[in-house]
Amino acid sequence: MYYHHHVNAAAKAVVDESISIVPPTLPEVYAAIKKIKSGKSPGVCQVYPEYLHYAGPEAMRLLVELFAQVWESEIVPDDWCQGIIVPI
Numbered sequence: 001m002y003y004h005h006h007v008n009a010a011a012k013a014v015v016d017e018s019i020s021i022v023p024p025t026l027p028e029v030y031a032a033i034k035k036i037k038s039g040k041s042p043g044v045c046q047v048y049p050e051y052l053h054y055a056g057p058e059a060m061r062l063l064v065e066l067f068a069q070v071w072e073s074e075i076v077p078d079d080w081c082q083g084i085i086v087p088i
Helices: 002-012 026-035 049-053 057-073 078-082
Strands: none
Touching: 026 049, 026 057
């Protein structure tokens, strides 16, 4: 019953044209990573924020590819549901 209610709500939802539906771009990923505060504990993946801050262009390109794949497949890795995701 709970699931059925949400399916009906989704069917009645109005599209918000101001929200982009394209995968995140390289500049957006860079901007989101800059927002992550240093000195925080790593998440379930054991990646410290500083690792991302000092990752090079190749790492950023790989992150963009990963995010695009998740975006297009609409399948979020289980581990991502166990931490905080920074909106981009």
